[in-house]
Amino acid sequence: MRVLLVEDDRQLAESLMEALTVQRYAVDVARDGEEGWEYIRAFTYDLVLLDITLPKLDGVNLCQRLRDRGDATPILMLTARDTSLDKVIGLDAGADAYMVKPFNLQELLAQIRALLRRGRSGMSPVLSWHKLQLDPSSYDVTYDRTPIHLTPKEFALMEALLRYGHRVLSRAAILEHVWTWQDAPDKDTIKTYIKNLRSKLKAAGAPNDLIETVHGVGYRLKSRSEEPGQD
CATH class of the missing domain: 3.40.50.2300 (Response regulator)
Structure with a gap:
């Protein structure tokens, strides 16, 4: 938020x-x-x-x-x-x-x-993507009912990804949704946060490429129907 x-x-x-x-x-x-x-x-x-x-x-x-x-x-x-x-x-x-x-x-x-x-009235209070769920009001994140503990920035990034779904979340959109103008990070910092999210998701049982990279554009959540891709 x-x-x-x-x-x-x-x-x-x-x-x-x-x-x-x-x-x-x-x-x-x-x-x-x-x-x-x-x-x-x-x-x-x-x-x-x-x-x-x-x-x-x-x-x-x-x-x-x-x-x-x-x-x-x-x-x-x-x-x-x-x-x-x-x-x-x-x-x-x-x-x-x-x-x-x-x-x-x-x-x-x-x-x-x-x-x-x-x-947010009229919007679903809980965001979900297959087995991944995030509740913005309670800050709870789970994958297949396994809790995932995220830092505030990781939580905001995960929420942005869920709100975008299979649409590509560009780096500019990440800055708008997750960081403020005063503390805008560089590309390597964003990559580090994505890496940390993938690691925590994997530890909870999610596939390695649940968050996929669209090279030169940004990131999105992987559709269930897609073939496994690269991290």
């Missing part, structure tokens, strides 16, 4: 980014509303955490700009303003929820999970 945090308080932004990363979210951070708008135009996000009081473009106007273009990405507004009028303004601008600073971190994480579940 990819989250955009638009927050000009550097200390708070760093704390939230650390907490969200521990929860296995890929997080981009924008320091003002205009930078946040550029991120939104360039990438697809599952959730936007949006401060109201921002330089250059405030959170209310940024929220309205998203909604005016038909963007339905869940938006959670963060603000130090604790009045009913401020909440009404934020919600009327198109925000899905509103939290007042200082907030309890666990309550914020619960609100994020609730908004993400709402955003």
Whole structure:
């Protein structure tokens, strides 16, 4: 899951980014509303955490700009303003929820999970590919009911592969779904993560080439009907 945090308080932004990363979210951070708008135009996000009081473009106007273009990405507004009028303004601008600073971190994480579940309504909660299953809400991954323990980045990469299925997941798409712009890895790092995934899948009983390389393009999950190929 990819989250955009638009927050000009550097200390708070760093704390939230650390907490969200521990929860296995890929997080981009924008320091003002205009930078946040550029991120939104360039990438697809599952959730936007949006401060109201921002330089250059405030959170209310940024929220309205998203909604005016038909963007339905869940938006959670963060603000130090604790009045009913401020909440009404934020919600009327198109925000899905509103939290007042200082907030309890666990309550914020619960609100994020609730908004993400709402955003995924209508989608199958469990992703599967033959005997491989991944539950985005519980972070459980199994192959033929054998648990597979993945790091946050491995989990995000496995989720992206499952969502693409037999379509090729390009390196650019991997960067968009798994890493943030600030920590984009090189090709060798991506290859290492793919290698680690294959190793863990194999240990759980999956075929060696469940994740196959499409040379020069990217990676995809192998169709059951295909002949065995090369790793």
